[in-house]
Amino acid sequence: MKKNKKIDLNKINDFKYIFWISIAVLIFLNAVIFISGKYLMIPTVVVSCLFILYFSFSKNKIEKSVKIEMLQSLSAFSSGSKTVNTNIPIPMVITDSTGDLLWYNDKARNLIDSSKIAEERNIDELIPGLDFSRIKLQQELLEAKELQELEELDSLESTQKINPESVKKEAIKNIEEKLNNKSLELGDVETRLNAYIDGKYYDIVSCKVMNSETGILQYMIYLYETSFYKEIEERYKNDRAIVCILEVDSYEDLMNELKEDTRPKIQAEIEETINSWAKRTNAMIRKFDKAKYIVVMSNRYFQNVVAKRFEILDTIREIEVESSFPATLSIGVCTNESSYFEMEKTAFSALEIALGRGGDQAAVKTMGEYEFYGGKSKAIEKRNKVKARIIAHAFKPILDESSFVYIMGHQYPDMDAFGAAIGIQKAATDRGKEARIVLEEANQTIISVYNTFKDDAENLFIKPELALQNFRPESDLVVVVDTHRPSFVECPELIKRAERKVVVDHHRRSVDMIDDTLLTYLEPYASSACELVTEMLQYMEKKPSLHKNQANALLAGMVLDTKNFSVQSGVRTFETAALLRRLGADTMVVKEFMQDDIASIVARSNIVANARNFNDYIAISVTDKEIPNPRLIAAQAADLMLTIKGITASFVIVKEGDTICISGRSLKDVNVQLIMEKMGGGGHRNGAGTQISDMSIDEVESLLLEEINNYIKEEEK
Numbered sequence: 041m042k043k044n045k046k047i048d049l050n051k052i053n054d055f056k057y058i059f060w061i062s063i064a065v066l067i068f069l070n071a072v073i074f075i076s077g078k079y080l081m082i083p084t085v086v087v088s089c090l091f092i093l094y095f096s097f098s099k100n101k102i103e104k105s106v107k108i109e110m111l112q113s114l115s116a117f118s119s120g121s122k123t124v125n126t127n128i129p130i131p132m133v134i135t136d137s138t139g140d141l142l143w144y145n146d147k148a149r150n151l152i153d154s155s156k157i158a159e160e161r162n163i164d165e166l167i168p169g170l171d172f173s174r175i176k177l178q179q180e181l182l183e184a185k186e187l188q189e190l191e192e193l194d195s196l197e198s199t200q201k202i203n204p205e206s207v208k209k210e211a212i213k214n215i216e217e218k219l220n221n222k223s224l225e226l227g228d229v230e231t232r233l234n235a236y237i238d239g240k241y242y243d244i245v246s247c248k249v250m251n252s253e254t255g256i257l258q259y260m261i262y263l264y265e266t267s268f269y270k271e272i273e274e275r276y277k278n279d280r281a282i283v284c285i286l287e288v289d290s291y292e293d294l295m296n297e298l299k300e301d302t303r304p305k306i307q308a309e310i311e312e313t314i315n316s317w318a319k320r321t322n323a324m325i326r327k328f329d330k331a332k333y334i335v336v337m338s339n340r341y342f343q344n345v346v347a348k349r350f351e352i353l354d355t356i357r358e359i360e361v362e363s364s365f366p367a368t369l370s371i372g373v374c375t376n377e378s379s380y381f382e383m384e385k386t387a388f389s390a391l392e393i394a395l396g397r398g399g400d401q402a403a404v405k406t407m408g409e410y411e412f413y414g415g416k417s418k419a420i421e422k423r424n425k426v427k428a429r430i431i432a433h434a435f436k437p438i439l440d441e442s443s444f445v446y447i448m449g450h451q452y453p454d455m456d457a458f459g460a461a462i463g464i465q466k467a468a469t470d471r472g473k474e475a476r477i478v479l480e481e482a483n484q485t486i487i488s489v490y491n492t493f494k495d496d497a498e499n500l501f502i503k504p505e506l507a508l509q510n511f512r513p514e515s516d517l518v519v520v521v522d523t524h525r526p527s528f529v530e531c532p533e534l535i536k537r538a539e540r541k542v543v544v545d546h547h548r549r550s551v552d553m554i555d556d557t558l559l560t561y562l563e564p565y566a567s568s569a570c571e572l573v574t575e576m577l578q579y580m581e582k583k584p585s586l587h588k589n590q591a592n593a594l595l596a597g598m599v600l601d602t603k604n605f606s607v608q609s610g611v612r613t614f615e616t617a618a619l620l621r622r623l624g625a626d627t628m629v630v631k632e633f634m635q636d637d638i639a640s641i642v643a644r645s646n647i648v649a650n651a652r653n654f655n656d657y658i659a660i661s662v663t664d665k666e667i668p669n670p671r672l673i674a675a676q677a678a679d680l681m682l683t684i685k686g687i688t689a690s691f692v693i694v695k696e697g698d699t700i701c702i703s704g705r706s707l708k709d710v711n712v713q714l715i716m717e718k719m720g721g722g723g724h725r726n727g728a729g730t731q732i733s734d735m736s737i738d739e740v741e742s743l744l745l746e747e748i749n750n751y752i753k754e755e756e757k
């Protein structure tokens with residue numbers, strides 16, 4: 041198309057001229073027929089046909105030429121806007137409602153594929169990258185929204201309408217669905233569309249107008265070039281600093297276990313591995329403690345690290361060390377904070393979370409959300425008695441300064457939570473304080489232990505409502521045992537109000553945690569809360585003493601959580617059990633606590649009998665029958681399924697009212713915590729669970745299978 045070609049207005053006049061002439065000719069011919077009768081009929085019809093043929097041919101020809109002329113002419117505009125649009129200093133095109141090009145300005149010329157302009161009209165072909173359907177959809181959505189707003193106004197005035205809103209909403213939903221299929225976000229629609237055309241970025245703004253002169257519906261499309269801003273944005277994204285804090289897990293213990301002569305070699309190897317990783321990622325690295333590093337890298341390299349899922353974790357674990365546990369690394373990462381001061385702080389707290397979850401993993405915090413990578417090796421016992429002693433000594437003055445002590449475990453407490461609470465209650469009374477265990481009711485799991493304290497129940501237990509009534513936030517103390525998540529405790533309201541809080545727990549640290557505590561004793565390497573509490577009791581008084589019921593309750597908690605000292609049982613677990621035995625615990629009584637009624641045993645056995653293999657080593661059982669104490673039975677059945685030869689992980693799905701509960705258990709490598717976390721639950725590596733209330737049992741089952749598959753795929757990476 042030549043630039044200088046002027047619109048030939050005569051052609052449009054020709055068109056009108058021919059039209060009127062033809063009408064006149066037809067009237068004349070009809071008159072001839074009428075007057076002359078049938079003699080002239082045939083020639084007249086022939087002449088008419090020829091004329092009509094000529095007419096329609098020239099109409100098409102003229103229409104087409106008019107349309108082409110319009111591409112360069114100003115007739116696409118109503119006369120008032122001509123000057124403004126011609127002189128607009130950004131590329132602008134006008135199309136009809138099918139996306140055919142009607143006009144473009146000088147600035148848009150460079151964008152148009154000149155090789156196609158001769159025969160092609162469609163804007164998508166002429167400007168590759170500009171998707172007309174998106175522009176059209178955007179306009180439709182904007183209209184729908186406007187319409188909805190109008191409807192809403194209308195419906196405020198009259199409520200008699202037959203639910204126009206829902207109809208409108210349905211329409212909007214349909215459009216939004218269409219948008220989604222085109223991977224277009226609603227946010228884009230509300231403001232601008234983006235396009236990448238011939239190596240440059242553009243924001244596209246459009247509007248739909250009716251040309252009052254031609255009566256054609258037109259789309260006016262403006263293209264703002266944004267390459268410059270895009271480049272700055274990219275550069276900002278790529279060059280943004282990411283702060284990582286690295287720590288070699290239980291470094292001291294590892295070095296102590298190594299022989300004198302191999303120690304320097306391993307030290308050097310670990311250091312070399314970390315340094316060369318930092319070099320590969322073009323990072324800045326500084327060692328700031330014996331086995332701690334601060335690493336700062338650009339986001340573009342960090343994205344590689346994420347893509348490779350922190351391979352450094354594996355490299356470190358593969359270092360051959362002659363010790364009872366492998367060398368592992370924990371990493372805390374902050375990707376986004378407003379200042380470097382905050383970045384460092386957040387990276388440190390992410391590291392703490394990684395360590396709290398058992399180490400050998402990276403915790404990445406982005407915009408308040410955590411993501412975890414790794415976590416493949418088993419948590420190793422790395423605590424020493426010094427810590428228990430320090431905690432015990434810190435706990436004493438806290439008790440002394442409190443006027444009343446409230447103790448609680450998690451909701452639906454088990455024997456571990458109950459035993460630990462009994463232990464803390466004893467510690468408080470030893471310091472001359474009044475203390476009550478906050479307990480809604482003695483559930484089926486703890487009733488046998490609870491009954492041994494029944495006679496003194498008034499002085500030991502308190503209902504949550506009453507506790508809330510009596511509670512004085514400034515002076516009273518709340519001790520939480522066997523959980524550290526504020527939403528999990530027996531009475532969450534009490535935690536919200538409490539100003540003086542202590543947490544003693546053995547679960548892996550989760551993201552939400554009771555904060556602002558006076559003391560937190562979180563020890564994921566310990567077997568049970570009872571073990572931790574017993575150790576504290578040991579150091580709190582010169583001559584620790586326990587009533588035999590108290591000793592039994594504490595031992596019962598340990599027996600439950602260690603499954604008869606088979607899992608999570610370190611040296612100190614046995615030492616603590618021995619202490620309890622010395623203080624009067626009776627293993628036969630504890631065994632009786634664990635006895636079950638026949639209904640539970642039958643339910644449990646049925647679940648195990650229904651178990652099927654997911655693969656060689658994972659067993660799954662689903663029960664949709666009503667069973668007594670579903671969560672407890674599910675957990676027990678999952679444990680029992682682990683006794684099947686070859687099975688190292690088990691999942692049991694049961695119903696509790698309308699809620700579906702899953703219990704996951706594992707022996708070795710499978711991390712059931714990661715799988716349950718994906719489904720909104722939690723727990724620890726070898727025992728975790730979740731409750732889902734808005735899905736059917738079949739849906740939950742297929743979701744579980746999917747998550748297990750994902751987990752296995754992830755592991756294989």
Ligand SMILES: [Mn+2]
Nearest residue numbers: 456522569601
């Ligand atoms: Mn426990």
